[in-house]
Amino acid sequence: MIPAMSxxxxxxxxxxxxxxxxWRDSALAQRPAGAAPLRVMDFGGRATSAGMPPARST
Structure with a gap:
């Protein structure tokens, strides 16, 4: 790990x-198998400048 990123x-x-x-405390954790995928968006804005790839929807 780069010390500056610690x-x-x-x-x-x-x-x-x-x-x-x-997540564990929410109803979303109890979704049945085969349910539509949960989509999560990150509005952090600076994620790519932190050396991390942008998030992808799965």
């Missing part, structure tokens, strides 16, 4: 932890 990665990891907890 704080950013900590911030991203914390966001993922919060998102994971929210």
């Amino acid at each position: 704080r950013k990665w900590k911030q991203i990891n914390k966001f993922v932890e919060v998102l994971d907890a929210g």
